[in-house]
Amino acid sequence: MGNYGPKHPERVRRRKDLKAGERVSEEQDSGAEAGMRQACTQTMWCLTLLLPLLLIINDVASQWTVWLPRDISAMTNTCVVIPCTFMYPSGVRPYRGVHGVWYYGQPYPQLFPPVVAKSRTDVVHESYKGRTKLLGDLQQRNCTLLINSVGPEHSGRYYFRADLGGANMYTFPDFAELKVLEQPSIDVPEEIVSDESLELTCYAPDNCPDLTPEIQWMYTDYLPDPEFSSDYVEEGNTAVVSSTLTFTPRPVHNGQLLGCRVYYPNTTLVYERLVTLDIKYAPRSVWVNVSSEVMEGNSVTLHCEVDSNPAPRISWKFGDQELMWDTESNLSLTLNDVTPAEEGVYTCIGDNGFGVMNTSLYLAVKYPPREPIVNNSMTVLEGTSLALHCSTQGSPAPTLTWLKDGELVGMITADELSVLELEGITPQGDGQYRCLAENEHGRASSSLNITVEYAPVLLEESKCTVVREGVQCVCMATGNPEPTIEFYLPDLNITINETDGRYNFYTHTDGQTSTGMIKLREKGERVNNNGPAVNVHCSISNVYGRESILLELQQEKKYLMAVIVGTIGGVAVIAFIIAAVRYVGHNNKKDNGYPRQDVVLENPALYYSAAKKDKQNLRKKVLKTELLGSKFNSILEETTGEDGDFHPPGSLEGMERRELNYAALEFGGARPREGASGRGDDGGSYAEIKAK
Structure with a gap:
């Protein structure tokens, strides 16, 4: 719950015995006057001092005067005693005793202020019925007033009126102002600074004779090393009990609650007061986004929050440039259409007069590569x-x-x-x-x-080759700039770089590669078994060099290979066609209801059908071919030409668009089939195939 301040074991309670007080006062006055007179009898000059003093004393005694506390307080539902002493002129003699009246609010009876207490009767304002009592003896000039069960409505000024009978009535202008408290008061410094010692004092009035207040502090468990001390102060005929709490606050205590509780033992009266600590401290943390990334052209918001009291001046800086500022606990900086130039360190600075603190972050701007x-x-x-x-x-x-x-x-x-x-x-x-x-x-x-x-380089494709009608020489070279090619016949002392009546000269350039070719057509220049009758040199040159090489002769084998491969390929194609014809004819006969008859051939691969009535079905099922009969011989001749070029065996190049009109295949030694037709004059069997 909290901690109590130490109690006062010897609390002095001043009993307002005005009669005794008056007696003491009179004795002091008499003693002082007697002493002065005794001292002055020894000298004549004392007479000049004594006469004015006596006049002053008599003048004071002849005035209407009252002594009462200017301010006095009490806790609600408790009581309060307002001490009071008054004087009246010495020449006034009370008529039928001394009486008095207490008024609330103002001293003028003609304005009918509420009557608080009256010595002659018990007629008082209804809010004071049964609550008030004159404790002092008016005859002894003691006008002390007791008010029980005070409430907030009783707060205000109280005036005393002395009534000595007849015209000797006087309302004193001095007043006692009563404050009825619903909670104790706490004395809090105007400014509380972190890490500096702090004293908080809780006060409770002690102006009710029958009740003694005690003070207890609440919510002090979280305070660092709190200390407590109590005090009792009596001043101006009023008493105040106090308890002081001492500790050193930290920033963490800002906004925390502290409580002061006043209670009266053996009663149910408890009063509490709570205060919120307002601890001033320098910025102790500056929070910003973690280092963030943003794509070029997008927007990004940087947040900053500063923990300080009071609120700081927050500013965002990029390098040495201040971008924005405001006096807040947090501040956000928004960057639109971000460019790579805005990549870098951003700093948030907090300054509240008690200290300065800053934190930085790195903003990375992402973007695709620029053109290299x-x-x-x-x-x-x-x-x-x-x-x-x-x-x-x-x-x-x-x-x-x-x-x-x-x-x-x-x-x-x-x-x-x-x-x-x-x-x-x-x-x-x-x-x-x-x-x-x-x-x-x-x-x-x-x-x-x-x-x-680079200088020209001769390629390995450079050579002379025997062809059907002579010798063909090719020279290929690469270089940059592209090389120039010339042929030189040293035996004839002839340089060939153009076409004349005897030689065909051809040149071609493809980028950095040049090709030159000549063909020696005359019989005297044909090859023999050991080499050409005429030596051929190839000369290649550009700005970086020149080179001349004797071209070697190589026997052309492609012509022979073409004949052999072409022959084999042609026979294979013909055999395939015949097998296809035989297969189709056999199936057609079977489909038309003819009994199957085995035909024995001397060459089983040459199987065919000669049934004329199957011609239409045969045309649809036999694969179209372009290699039949006498065309085979023309293929072989086309494999070699004047330039020595040839087509691969079985090639259909140049023949694909020709339509087969007629092909006659003749095979010897085959036995005829029954019902076969189409026998020739020479007794050979054949099949007639037409295709559109």
């Missing part, structure tokens, strides 16, 4: 070393990949800069180089072309 910056396209000489640079920006940092003609070259780099080293570049290094930048938000690329120039 690469070298310009270039032309270099073979053997040159190059360094290709690729730089870009992106967040997160992109991966950079170098591609040559679409294929990976070099290493993949996770950075904003990549360098591709090309040591001793070769002609194969010629091509397009592309730098590809990628991150999770997108990709971008840039490319450059590298052209490698």
Whole structure:
């Protein structure tokens, strides 16, 4: 529940015995006057001092005067004693004794103020019936008043009127102001600062003779090392009991409740007062978003909250630039359409006069890679070393990949800069180089072309070949710039670079590759078993070099291979067709109800059908072919031509669009079938096939 302040074992309670007090006062006055007179009898000059003093004393004694507390308090439902002493002029003699009246609110009877107490009768205002009593002896000039069971409605000014009979009545302008409290008062400093010692004092009035208040502090369990002390103060004929709580507050105590409880032992009277601690402290924490990310072009809000008392001046800063501020406990900064330039450290600062504190966060702006910056396209000489640079920006940092003609070259780099080293570049290094930048938000690329120039190089396809009508020489070379090709016949001292009556000269350029070809047609220039009758040199050249090579002769084998392969292929095709014809004819006969008859052939592969009435079905089921009869011989002849070119065996090139009108196949030694028709004059059997 709390802690009690130490009780006063010897609480002095002042009994307002005005008669005794008056007697003491008179004795003091008499003693002082007698002493002064005794001292002054020894000297004449004392007479000059004594006369004015006596006049002053007599003048005071001749005035209407009252002594009562200006302020007095009591707890509601308790009692209060208002001490009072009055004086009247010495020349006034009370008529039938001294009487008195207490008024509430104002001193003028003609305004009919409420009567609180009256010595002559018990007629009082209804709110005071049975509550008031004159404790003092008016004859002894003691006008002390007791009010029981006071309530808030009894708070106010109280005036005393002395009535000595006849015209000797006087209402004193001085008053006692009563405050009826429903809860005790707590003396709280105007400003409570954290980490500085604090004293809180709880007060309770002690102006009721029959009730003694006790003070207890509540909700002190969470306080650090609290200390308690009690005191009793009597001043101006009123008494106050107090209890002081001492501790050192911390920021955590801000907003906490503290309570003071006043109770009266052996009664049910309990009064409480709660206060909320308002602890002033410097900012002790500044909370902001954790470091956050935002996509370029989007919006983001940065929050800041400062724990301090009083509320601080909060400001947001980006670098040294203050973006916004306000006097609040929290402040939010909104950034719209964010750009990469806004990436960086943002600081929230809290300042409330008691201290300063700040916290920062890092705002990362994410964006896809920018278009990479690469070298310009270039032309270099073979053997040159190059360094290709690729730089870009992106967040997160992109991966950079170098591609040559679409294929990976070099290493993949996770950075904003990549360098591709090309040591001793070769002609194969010629091509397009592309730098590809990628991150999770997108990709971008840039490319450059590298052209490698080099001296001409003879290709292995360069040679002389025997063909049907002579010798054909081919010279192929690559180089950059593209090489120039010439043929030189040293035996004839002839340079061939154009077509004349004896030689066909042909040249062709495809990029960096040049091809030259001549054909030696005259019989005197044909080959013998050991080589050509005429030596052929090929000369290749460009700005970087020249080279001349004797071309070797190679026997052409493609003509013979074409004849052999063509023959085998033709026979296989014919055999396939015949087998197909035989199969179809057999099925047609079976379908038309003819009994199956086995036919014995000397060559089982040559199986056919000669049934004329099956011609229509035969046309639909026999696969169309273009290799029959005399066409086979023409195929063999076409495999070799004047230029030595040939078609692969079984090739249908040039014949696919020809329509077969008639084919006659003749086979010897086969036995005729019963009912077979179509026998020729020479006794051979054949099948007649027509196809549209």
